[in-house]
Structures are given as C-alpha cells and as structure tokens.
Amino acid sequence: MKSTPVKYTAFVYTAFVYTAFWCTVISIIIAWNPNSHAQVPSDAEPTLRLASFDVDATPPVNSAMAYQPVRRLDELTLRCRGIVLIGAGDPIVLCAVDWIGIANGGHEAFRVALAQAAGTTPDRVALHTLHQHDAPACDFTAEDIIADLKIPGYSRFDGAFHRQVIERAASAITTAIPNAQPVTHYGVGTGLVKEVASQRRIAGPDGKIRATRTSTTKDPLLRAEPEGVIDPNVSLLSFWNNEQPIAMLSYYACHPQSYYLRGIPSPDFPGIARFIRGQDRNNTLHVHFNGAGGNITAGKYNDGAETNRMLLANRLADGLRLAEEHTVRKQLTPSDIRWSSLPVALPLARHLNEEDLLRKLKETPPKGTISYADQLAFLRRMQQGHKIAISCLSIGEARVLHMPGELFVEYQLAAKAMRQDLHVMMAAYGDYGPGYIGTEQAYSEGGYETQPTSSSVDPSVEPLLLDTLEQLLNP
Numbered sequence: 264m265k266s267t268p269v270k271y272t273a274f275v276y277t278a279f280v281y282t283a284f285w286c287t288v289i290s291i292i293i294a295w296n297p298n299s300h301a302q303v304p305s306d307a308e309p310t311l312r313l314a315s316f317d318v319d320a321t322p323p324v325n326s327a328m329a330y331q332p333v334r335r336l337d338e339l340t341l342r343c344r345g346i347v348l349i350g351a352g353d354p355i356v357l358c359a360v361d362w363i364g365i366a367n368g369g370h371e372a373f374r375v376a377l378a379q380a381a382g383t384t385p386d387r388v389a390l391h392t393l394h395q396h397d398a399p400a401c402d403f404t405a406e407d408i409i410a411d412l413k414i415p416g417y418s419r420f421d422g423a424f425h426r427q428v429i430e431r432a433a434s435a436i437t438t439a440i441p442n443a444q445p446v447t448h449y450g451v452g453t454g455l456v457k458e459v460a461s462q463r464r465i466a467g468p469d470g471k472i473r474a475t476r477t478s479t480t481k482d483p484l485l486r487a488e489p490e491g492v493i494d495p496n497v498s499l500l501s502f503w504n505n506e507q508p509i510a511m512l513s514y515y516a517c518h519p520q521s522y523y524l525r526g527i528p529s530p531d532f533p534g535i536a537r538f539i540r541g542q543d544r545n546n547t548l549h550v551h552f553n554g555a556g557g558n559i560t561a562g563k564y565n566d567g568a569e570t571n572r573m574l575l576a577n578r579l580a581d582g583l584r585l586a587e588e589h590t591v592r593k594q595l596t597p598s599d600i601r602w603s604s605l606p607v608a609l610p611l612a613r614h615l616n617e618e619d620l621l622r623k624l625k626e627t628p629p630k631g632t633i634s635y636a637d638q639l640a641f642l643r644r645m646q647q648g649h650k651i652a653i654s655c656l657s658i659g660e661a662r663v664l665h666m667p668g669e670l671f672v673e674y675q676l677a678a679k680a681m682r683q684d685l686h687v688m689m690a691a692y693g694d695y696g697p698g699y700i701g702t703e704q705a706y707s708e709g710g711y712e713t714q715p716t717s718s719s720v721d722p723s724v725e726p727l728l729l730d731t732l733e734q735l736l737n738p
Contacts (some may be wrong), residue, residue, distance in 0.1 A: 311597055312351055312443035313502050313509050315548040317344035319399070320360055320428045321528050322399050327361040327418040329400040330631040334526035339538060340526050341398055343432050344550055346510050347381045349443055351600035354383040355656065357512065357663075358432065358549050358628030361390045361530045361631060364695030367640045368403035369422065371649075373429050380433035380602065381440065386652050389665040391690045396523040397533045400632050401425040402695075404640035412621075414627035417636060444509050449599075450501040450592040450660045451686040457531075457717055458482045460517040460556075461563030462491025464710050479519035480562035484704060493517075493559055494675055499586035500661055500689040502595075508547045511540070513583055514663070516554030516672050516687040521572035532561075535576035540583050553645035556700050557669035558712055601657040603735050606650035607728075609667070609697055610721035615642045623734055628677030633698045633717060641696040641719045651694050653728075655706035655735035661686045662666050662736060666728075667711070668697040668720075674728060682736045700724055702707045 320343040324333050345358035356377050365373055374388040381388075399419070405418040447705045465488055467473035476485050496514040501508050530537070537551045565571045615638060624635040656663040662685050664678055670691040681689045699718040706713045706722040 270322055277621040281701075296581070298711075311595060311600070312349040313445040313446045314347040314349065314436065314439035314443035315510055316343070316347070316432060316439045316547060317342060318428065318431040318435050320344075320362065320399075322424050326424055327421060328398055328526075328528065329396060329419055330524055330568045331397075331526045332418075333528060336529050337529055339534060341530055342534070342550065343428055345513070346548070347436060347440060347443070348549065348600065349440065349444075351597040352602065353387055353676055354381045354434070355600075355602055356381050356383065356388040357391045357550070357656070358388070358554050359690075360390070360392045360428075361395055361534055362398045363394055363396055363400045363482045364392050364402075364692065365390060366400075366402040366637065366695035367405065367644045368407070369401035369425060370694040370696070372403055373401075375626040376429045377435045377436060386654070387602055389656070389690065390693065391552065391665065392692045392695065393519050393533055393550055393555070395519050395529060395530070395534070395691050397525055397527055397529045399425065400695075400696070402637065402640055404644055405636045406547070408444040408636055408639055408643075412624070414625065420636065429631050444504050445503050446509065446595055446656045448503040448592045448660050448710070449661065450499070450503060450508075450716045451687075452499045452501075452588070452590030454582040454587075454589060455494045455495055456497050456515060456579055456582035458564045459561055459575055460490070460493040460495065460559050462493060463518070463558045463559065463560045463562065463674070464705070464708070464712065465491075466708065468656035469653075470708060472708050475562060475680045475711045476562035477735070478518050478560045478562055479522060479565055479567035479652035480560075481566050486563050486566065488563070490563060492672060494672055494677075494679075495555065497582045498686065499583065499590060500658065500663060500688060501590060503592060508544060508549065509543070510548045511587070512663075513537075513549070513551045513586070513688055514554050515551070515579065515582070516556040516689070516691075517558050517673055518560040519553060521561065521575055522567050522569060531723040532560040532572050532579060535573065536579035536583060539576065539580040543584070553692050554689050555666065555691045557691070557701070557704075558671045581611050595659060601738075602654065603738055604652050604654040605731055605734060607653050607731055608645065610727065611642065611645055611724045612715065612719050612721050614715040617642060617721060629656055633719075637696075637698070638719050640696075644696060651696070653731050653735070658685055661688065664689045664732065664735065665693055667702040668692070669695075670700045673702050674700075674732070677729060678732050678736065681733060685736075687736070700728070
C-alpha cells in the first residue's frame with residue numbers, strides 16, 4: 264500500500280482551511296448585507312405599497328361653478344387628491360375632490376378612469392366630494408339631457424373642464440404608482456372638534472321642523488339653540504412606512520361652508536384645516552372626507568362674518584391634531600385589508616315623474632343645485648337599471664364606509680353603534696345623484712332637506728341603507 268506524500272497532504276489541508284475561511288467570510292457578508300434578502304420566499308406575503316396623487320381641480324376664470332361663474336382665483340386652490348393601496352388584491356383607490364358634487368354619469372366616468380389608471384376595477388374606487396359651494400358640480404348624464412333639449416343657461420353642466428381634471432387625476436395615478444412607498448403600519452385616532460358642527464334642523468313642539476339653521480345663521484335665537492344631534496369627533500386613518508406617516512385620511516361630518524356665493528373657488532374651512540395639517544407634517548399627504556353631514560352645518564357658530572372661516576378652520580385643525588395625538592399604530596399586512604362592495608338600487612321618490620320634470624325643466628329658469636335637470640338625470644339613470652356602489656374598506660380594526668348623497672348624520676351614528684368594537688368611519692357625498700338622503704322619520708317632519716326639490720329618494724331608503732351597512736360591517 265502506497266503512502267500519501269506529505270506535500271500532497273499538506274496541500275489538501277491548506278486548501279480545505281482556505282475554503283472554509285472564505286465560506287465563513289462570505290456568510291458573514293451575506294448576513295450583514297441588508298440587500299441580501301431581496302428574494303422573498305414564495306410563500307411570504309406580498310409587500311403593501313401606497314401611491315399618493317394630488318392635482319389642481321380649480322376651474323379657470325369665467326368658467327361655471329355650481330352657483331356662479333368664476334370671477335377671480337384665490338390663494339388656495341381646489342384639489343383632487345387621494346391614495347392607491349397596492350398589494351392586497353386588486354388596487355384600491357380613495358379619492359376626495361373639492362367640488363360640490365359628482366353625480367350619475369360623471370361619477371361613473373371618474374371612477375372608470377381612476378380604475379384604469381390604477382389597474383383595478385371601478386367597484387374598488389371610492390370617489391367623494393367635500394361639498395364646498397364655491398366649486399364646480401359634475402354630472403355627465405345631466406349634461407347630455409341639457410344638450411339634447413338645447414336648453415340655455417345650464418353652463419354648469421358643461422363637462423369639458425371636469426374631463427380635464429379626470430385626465431389629470433388618472434395621469435397622476437399612473438405616474439405615482441412606480442414610486443409607491445412601502446406600508447408597514449396603519450394608525451387610527453379620534454379627536455373632539457369643538458364649536459364647529461351643529462344640527463341644521465330645528466324642531467318645534469309638535470315635532471315638525473320649524474326652522475333651518477343654515478351654514479350662515481344670522482338669527483341669534485337660532486344660533487342659541489343647542490347643538491343637537493351631531494357626531495362631534497373627527498376620525499383619522501393613517502398609513503405609515505415604519506416611523507414616517509405617508510398619508511393621513513380624515514373624516515368629519517359637517518357642511519363645509521363658512522361663506523360662499525362669491526364667485527371665488529374656495530376649499531373653505533375644511534380645506535384650510537387640511538392645509539394647516541399639511542404644514543404641520545409636510546411630507547405626509549392629507550386627504551379629508553366629508554362624513555354624513557347632510558343635516559349638519561356650522562350655523563350655530565357662524566353668522567357669516569369672514570373672520571369665521573379661519574376660526575372654524577383652526578378648530579377643525581385642532582381636532583385633527585388631537586386625532587393624531589390619540590392615534591394607535593399597528594402593523595399592517597395584506598391579510599389585514601379587505602374591500603367589500605354592494606350595488607344598491609335606491610328607491611326613487613314618488614314625486615319624480617319624467618314628463619313633469621321635463622316640463623318644469625323647460626319652464627323654470629336655471630338655478631343652482633339641486634335642479635330639475637339633476638333630478639331627471641338621477642331618475643333616468645335609476646330607471647335604466649344603474650345601481651350605486653356602497654363599499655367598506657377594512658384596515659385591521661378600522662372600517663371606512665363609502666356612501667352616496669347628502670346623508671343624514673344618523674346613518675353615521677348608527678354605523679358606529681353597530682360595531683362599537685371597531686373604529687368605524689364614514690365618507691358621504693359619493694355619487695351625488697340622489698341629493699339629500701334623510702331618515703324615514705325626517706320625511707314626515709318636513710324641512711328643507713326632505714322636500715321634493717331636495718331629495719330624490721323615498722323614505723323607505725332608511726331600512727335599505729341600514730341593512731346594507733349591517734352587511735358590510737358584519738360580513
């Protein structure tokens with residue numbers, strides 16, 4: 264038997280030691296390198312990302328708004344802004360616009376365009392307005408009706424500018440998605456908003472509405488009435504990339520007017536409060552949604568003085584700061600996110616009649632919202648079988664409900680009572696087609712909001728909507 268040469272044995276041993284040394288070094292480098300885990304195991308959950316977008320939605324001088332043409336522009340512009348959530352099924356789009364309303368075919372066209380830009384379906388797009396009155400109103404169905412009838416004076420339905428904003432928003436989404444940021448946490452918080460919201464409908468001893476406390480209330484006796492039924496809290500839903508907040512979405516129920524009919528596009532006090540918070544956290548997109556504020560105004564605290572606009576804005580901003588201070592953050596994974604949507608056929612008001620509406624539309628001078636053209640557009644759309652999507656976004660222990668029309672605050676309070684174990688928030692002023700949506704009792708009480716020229720739905724809408732909320736909150 265031959266013996267192994269000593270030199271060969273030494274060479275093998277040296278090679279072994281050399282190899283072991285470099286394997287150890289490489290292992291240490293790989294363990295230290297933060298980029299070494301770029302390849303995630305196939306069974307790991309996909310990464311959540313958030314893209315934000317923000318475009319100008321201010322109409323130019325001499326163009327039509329809901330009530331008056333634009334005579335000049337102010338320091339603050341109207342915005343169309345929102346977020347796209349990516350990584351939990353098809354993308355989810357949440358968008359808020361500083362307009363008085365987006366209805367019927369306009370609401371559908373907007374959602375279709377945003378969905379295409381985000382690579383999702385329209386039923387996963389929530390589109391809402393804040394309902395400022397010195398702002399545009401959009402309804403492509405009414406635009407077609409006016410064009411067919413050749414009725415003059417309804418320039419507010421001219422959709423050329425509206426389509427430009429839709430294109431801007433869609434383009435902004437397309438640009439934003441490649442730059443979407445990772446989302447690691449979500450946060451929820453509430454803050455008390457003092458001396459802003461008050462009940463609009465003042466009842467008499469017989470239970471009937473004896474007075475309306477409008478956004479500007481000059482009568483000191485009406486301002487002295489109690490706040491009444493409101494939701495005093497602003498809710499805040501935030502998305503974070505570790506310690507950095509990416510987007511903060513706020514929800515507060517109140518008509519957003521301090522003063523208006525000036526011919527100057529204005530985001531009014533909610534837009535100013537949003538601006539203030541944007542300066543507090545300049546690297547975070549702030550998106551504000553109007554809750555169920557159909558029967559809520561700032562009338563108790565606003566006599567129309569111009570100084571009240573900043574007063575109300577600062578009070579809302581204070582509530583938003585409190586909501587952030589009270590925010591509780593939790594880790595967020597794709598499995599914590601769920602989107603539910605139910606198509607609902609709202610019951611038509613019995614007073615809606617096509618021949619009657621056509622006659623009144625031809626005989627009555629044009630007026631601001633809600634006009635006979637608005638009601639005819641909603642009637643035809645519902646008769647054609649269109650339904651309104653009511654949706655719920657589930658984010659961990661938070662639930663965000665997306666509702667149509669000028670919804671009464673009682674719906675928001677009922678939704679919160681249904682799931683007191685969760686953080687329930689509500690955005691109304693989605694599809695503006697139905698106009699005001701009162702409670703069943705409200706239609707028997709009288710008042711501006713439930714009269715035939717204000718509401719296009721039947722009192723039976725209440726049990727239908729409550730059942731829909733129940734289904735969405737208890738899937």
